[in-house]
Amino acid sequence: MIAMHDSGLGGLSIWRAVRAALPRWPITYLADQAYCPYGPRSRQEIIDRSLAIGHYLMSQGATILVVACNTATTAAITALRRELPIPIVGVEPAIKPAAAASRTRRIAVLATQATLASERVQTLLDTHANGVEVLRRPGHGWVEQVEAGELDSPLTRQVVAEVVSPLLAQNIDHIALGCTHYPFLAPLIRELTGDAIALYDPAEAIARRVVSQLKQHASDSQADHCYRFITTADDAGPMARMLPILIGRHDAVESHPLETP
Ligand code: DGL
Numbered sequence: 001m002i003a004m005h006d007s008g009l010g011g012l013s014i015w016r017a018v019r020a021a022l023p024r025w026p027i028t029y030l031a032d033q034a035y036c037p038y039g040p041r042s043r044q045e046i047i048d049r050s051l052a053i054g055h056y057l058m059s060q061g062a063t064i065l066v067v068a069c070n071t072a073t074t075a076a077i078t079a080l081r082r083e084l085p086i087p088i089v090g091v092e093p094a095i096k097p098a099a100a101a102s103r104t105r106r107i108a109v110l111a112t113q114a115t116l117a118s119e120r121v122q123t124l125l126d127t128h129a130n131g132v133e134v135l136r137r138p139g140h141g142w143v144e145q146v147e148a149g150e151l152d153s154p155l156t157r158q159v160v161a162e163v164v165s166p167l168l169a170q171n172i173d174h175i176a177l178g179c180t181h182y183p184f185l186a187p188l189i190r191e192l193t194g195d196a197i198a199l200y201d202p203a204e205a206i207a208r209r210v211v212s213q214l215k216q217h218a219s220d221s222q223a224d225h226c227y228r229f230i231t232t233a234d235d236a237g238p239m240a241r242m243l244p245i246l247i248g249r250h251d252a253v254e255s256h257p258l259e260t261p
Contacts, residue, residue: 011068093178
């Protein structure tokens, strides 16, 4: 079974791409909504949550783990790889391809505060920015709007414009979406940027990596393409109401409150 997790519903942008690439594989998606958002949390707290979730998903039969969250990947992927004996695929801001493709030599990376402040992003900048100027901006309020399923409300338009409009005068030609919630706001971002600025959503690249990992570690059955959706919130209702809005599905959602040891 392919297991995926995020602080909340953002990782469903990765779920869509993984499911499209591997339509016959069982996938279990866990949203840590009791602790969402991760962005303002400490690195240690994100590591503790990610390990607890990783162990739980293994107990449910995970044979590969997709950390469908940039914030959890940048904070916890090393700890996860040390503790869990299964392949782990993470997601991190696409600084390398965006910088490599930039003609104006200026790009922007949108991500949570925790991701932007992480050592991993600093390393990506040091290694791959190659003299390209990288403007780093947190999407204040964006995660909350996606969690609420408000993909096109006046408040969502306002919080998106507050971040994107000032970038329009900055001569950037690429924006890397470094938080898995943000692709759900791509239509609003595109309304502001037009075609002049390319958006990088890493979902398809992650799906390709999952496919190649499964080929290398073929140890699962493709027969049963059942999908499970789990939230750590006490009430599964809000997530169940969001699935049709975000991925067009009406599956049941299980509540599994998960204590951090
Ligand atoms: N979706 C997440 C990410 O990719 C985290 C959002 C949050 O919980 O702050 O970074």
